[in-house]
Each structure stands twice: as C-alpha cells, then as structure tokens.
Amino acid sequence: MTMTAKPIKRSQSLVKLSREHHFSLLFGWKIRQGIKNNTVLSRMVPYAEYFWKHHLLPHFREEEEILFVPASDPLVLRAKEEHVEIRQLIESLLDPQDVTLKAQLLLLADQLDKHIRFEERELFPHLEKILLPDQLERIGRQLQEAAGPEEEDRYEDAFWNVKSSL
Numbered sequence: 532m533t534m535t536a537k538p539i540k541r542s543q544s545l546v547k548l549s550r551e552h553h554f555s556l557l558f559g560w561k562i563r564q565g566i567k568n569n570t571v572l573s574r575m576v577p578y579a580e581y582f583w584k585h586h587l588l589p590h591f592r593e594e595e596e597i598l599f600v601p602a603s604d605p606l607v608l609r610a611k612e613e614h615v616e617i618r619q620l621i622e623s624l625l626d627p628q629d630v631t632l633k634a635q636l637l638l639l640a641d642q643l644d645k646h647i648r649f650e651e652r653e654l655f656p657h658l659e660k661i662l663l664p665d666q667l668e669r670i671g672r673q674l675q676e677a678a679g680p681e682e683e684d685r686y687e688d689a690f691w692n693v694k695s696s697l
Contacts (some may be wrong), residue, residue, distance in 0.1 A: 554683070555586065559639075559640035563636070577688075587621070590678075594614075617639070647691070
C-alpha cells in the first residue's frame, strides 16, 4: 500500500507564494537533471542567473517586504537568513572560486529545496496561526498587486532535457 502525502491546506492569501515555490522546486530538479544528463556545467550557470533575476529575487522581495513585515520571530528570521544564504550561493556561481561548479549547483538546488520545504511546512502554517485574518487578507491583496516573479520559466536552453555523451 502506497502512502501519498496529504496536500497542505494553505490560506488563500499565501497561495501565490506556494505556487512560486513550485517553480523553484522545479528549478532544483532541472539542475539535478542537467547534472545527471552530463550537461556541460557552464550551460547551467546562466540558467541559475536567469532564475535568480526573474524568479527568486522577486519572490524573496515579496516575502521580505510584504509577508514577513507583520511578524518578527525566530521562524521569520530563519527564512530571512536562508534567503541571504541562497543569494550568496547564486553569487558564488557567478564568480566560482575553490569549489567546483557541480558542487555549487547541487548545493544551491539542495538549499533551495530545504528552504522551500521549511517555508511550506513550518513558516507558512506558523504565520497563518499568528497573523490576524485581516492581516492575512491585506498580505494577500499586496501580493496580488506586487510585481512578483514571472508566471512561468521562459529560459530557452532546456539543458535538462538533453542527455550529453562525454
């Protein structure tokens, strides 16, 4: 008998952010798939930069400037710290030093997955409990009005779909 995970019931005010999280999880999958397919690693760096500028950075701004404003507690502080760590990982990809690109790309994918799962499983339910209904409504309206991430990933080099032979 297979057990499937029960879907998380999310406040309508936060659904937009959860949808954006889905695309970020897909980003990590694409990076891992590219590595699995032996894609030339330098092809993936421009994708990471694209995804940062068009998806992650606007998403982080939404969370930091709208969602996190009414609550400053250890879970919110953790989310902000993880945003900084992910930003630093992106920057390290654009200027690689001692670590290999493969290790940096995998670390980025793993950290992003871990961060999203923290927000979805711990932070969002916590905020839904501590924020008043009118605060959540206001946050939902602000998120809908915000110029957030692009609705879909429009990156043209689908490196994750092609097996390379090295």
